[in-house]
Amino acid sequence: MNYRVAIIPGDGIGPEITREARKVLDRVCAIYGHSFEYKEILLGGASIDVHGIPLTEEAIKEARNSDSILMGSIGGDAKSSPWYQLEPEKRPEAGLLKIRKELNLFANVRPAYLYKELKEACPLRDEIIGNGFDMVIMRELTGGLYFGERKTFIENGIEKAIDTLAYDEKEIRRIAKRAFEIAIKRRKKVCSVDKANVLDSSRLWRKVVEEVAKDYPEVMLEHMLIDNCAMQLVKDPKQFDVILTENMFGDILSDEASMVTGSIGMLSSASLNEGKLGLYEPSHGSAPDIAGKDIANPIATILSAAMMLRYSFDLEKEADAIETAVKQVLIDSYRTVDIMSKGKTLVGTIKMGDLITERI
Amino acid sequence: MNYRVAIIPGDGIGPEITREARKVLDRVCAIYGHSFEYKEILLGGASIDVHGIPLTEEAIKEARNSDSILMGSIGGDAKSSPWYQLEPEKRPEAGLLKIRKELNLFANVRPAYLYKELKEACPLRDEIIGNGFDMVIMRELTGGLYFGERKTFIENGIEKAIDTLAYDEKEIRRIAKRAFEIAIKRRKKVCSVDKANVLDSSRLWRKVVEEVAKDYPEVMLEHMLIDNCAMQLVKDPKQFDVILTENMFGDILSDEASMVTGSIGMLSSASLNEGKLGLYEPSHGSAPDIAGKDIANPIATILSAAMMLRYSFDLEKEADAIETAVKQVLIDSYRTVDIMSKGKTLVGTIKMGDLITERI
Ligand SMILES: CC(C)[C@H](C(=O)O)[C@@H](O)C(=O)O
Numbered sequence A, B: 001m002n003y004r005v006a007i008i009p010g011d012g013i014g015p016e017i018t019r020e021a022r023k024v025l026d027r028v029c030a031i032y033g034h035s036f037e038y039k040e041i042l043l044g045g046a047s048i049d050v051h052g053i054p055l056t057e058e059a060i061k062e063a064r065n066s067d068s069i070l071m072g073s074i075g076g077d078a079k080s081s082p083w084y085q086l087e088p089e090k091r092p093e094a095g096l097l098k099i100r101k102e103l104n105l106f107a108n109v110r111p112a113y114l115y116k117e118l119k120e121a122c123p124l125r126d127e128i129i130g131n132g133f134d135m136v137i138m139r140e141l142t143g144g145l146y147f148g149e150r151k152t153f154i155e156n157g158i159e160k161a162i163d164t165l166a167y168d169e170k171e172i173r174r175i176a177k178r179a180f181e182i183a184i185k186r187r188k189k190v191c192s193v194d195k196a197n198v199l200d201s202s203r204l205w206r207k208v209v210e211e212v213a214k215d216y217p218e219v220m221l222e223h224m225l226i227d228n229c230a231m232q233l234v235k236d237p238k239q240f241d242v243i244l245t246e247n248m249f250g251d252i253l254s255d256e257a258s259m260v261t262g263s264i265g266m267l268s269s270a271s272l273n274e275g276k277l278g279l280y281e282p283s284h285g286s287a288p289d290i291a292g293k294d295i296a297n298p299i300a301t302i303l304s305a306a307m308m309l310r311y312s313f314d315l316e317k318e319a320d321a322i323e324t325a326v327k328q329v330l331i332d333s334y335r336t337v338d339i340m341s342k343g344k345t346l347v348g349t350i351k352m353g354d355l356i357t358e359r360i
């Protein structure tokens, strides 16, 4: 089959890691007889450098016309460029928020699991790790504080800023459904996280999630307050199967969860719309401090490409092939520096890409 | 000296643990020649049971007329009572939010440290623990999403809910000052946490914190995004000295931090106003499942009483005496069940209170 894939190299280590993912995809094409037509799109700092804005209308059009999007990472170096002093819409991140909203990518799926081979990289004690953890964070991605009205103004000589957290039942229902659909194929547990003892939006969240749950009687639903969940992820991450939550809480919990697993350089993510379009990207950031040094770990991006094959193109066996190749490289003891441990073989970004490609 | 202390036993294990703290305070009185006049105040579920509302005007007046307030814990059993279906102002938590606002307790100080004696209870690996951690979370407590306007309504047949996150420069300035004042007496590092790549309120937060920082040139200021901070607390908690953040982020981070230390049953907190009045309470919750069983750990509440002596009454040596007694009990191998480990002596709530009292 022929697929149009938009590639967003992005900032920092983004270009290096997407390059390795393309290498792997090319190999998949050659072996399984597909063809991918790539189109590069500028987003974030890379787009600001060329166009002065983080995302052009052209780029959005390009993305919309693709079958799916593979992204590296977005965001500049907070130390060298005080981006937070920029107008919101001129910041690199604004491009990412815009593409999420424009393409209606409301469902952010972030698997967080522990690689058995990388157990030593997990910050938690062996007793807590037990047989390992395997959870999925389902984060709502186009609502809440990220997209509510905001303003900064002076009132009686005092500067004041306001952000708004809004959700309607439709937005909650569609993401809740996605979470239950995923849970059904897994261990059949959904933990919905909110702050219903304080927020109105959380009370509505709970109510709608409970309604949706009625259609999935085989799935166990639990509610947890966000502060408690931030604790439980450290105390006993094994308890979680699918975590369902709103945009800002999901941002916090998914980063915490991926660090808890010790595998942040390994974790992929997908941002999906109602149909088949998705934006796939590693869970980690753009790490500008190590950009261009051939030391970044490309595995999360390569696994994001595998996720793309599975979710957007229904190419199950091709996705499996990539995932198996990654496992094999780990079994063969190759490690980038972020996951290095005693007795393993240290390799760089390009070499890691080659090793995985060879194994497909 | 004579002090008026309002006692809020609260819900769940609250009454048991405040009882032990009073026992310890009485001992301090006897030895150091002070007198504490106690007044019990109903708050939360306990107040709803008697008055139908979580906090009466009477109770607020009582609290306002005290020199300080010692609290157990608030909140019902989420399983047996679906409190989140109640009108917001009728929920137990509403009483706590109200007393914070009414008494202007804007500065929530939550120390999070690892007890050397309880190292095994820490979920993190020994390599990460190193020489231990010792940080303070300074959480803004009377602004942000907790106290912004909110509403739930129907628009075009769709139910919608809105919460508002607002901060003005004054609110930010006063909490930032408190954080720098504390940092000066510690390791001279403030990490201010926000989401300035998305929120207007966070951009104002950063700007004001930077202004305040100019008055404290000896303190190092760093900014961190909330999602990154949630990761860093797991990856390398040693890096933190004072974390300064807004209300909701502080709720999440302080719970995560106290779990990371493995000492949640041991951690006290203070909520302070501009003057000397404070509300002191354990960092943990009301644990209704173990209420009345004489197994709850009273140490966090006893240490909160010590914090009260230090911050509200300037009774340094008396506070030291309590803290030393707690340390001694741990050295003498006594443990409640939450911090129990092999070879130690298991004791209940009352016995733990007695053991600490004896050592003063
Ligand atoms: C870059 C930033 C705006 C973004 C977010 O907060 O959503 C990132 O942290 C993420 O999780 O994808």
Ligand SMILES: CC(C)[C@H](C(=O)O)[C@@H](O)C(=O)O
Pocket (backbone or CB within 6 Å): A197, A198, A227, B074, B075, B093, B096, B097, B251
């Ligand atoms: C009970 C609840 C409203 C409260 C909060 O969120 O502030 C609690 O979690 C706390 O941290 O003191």
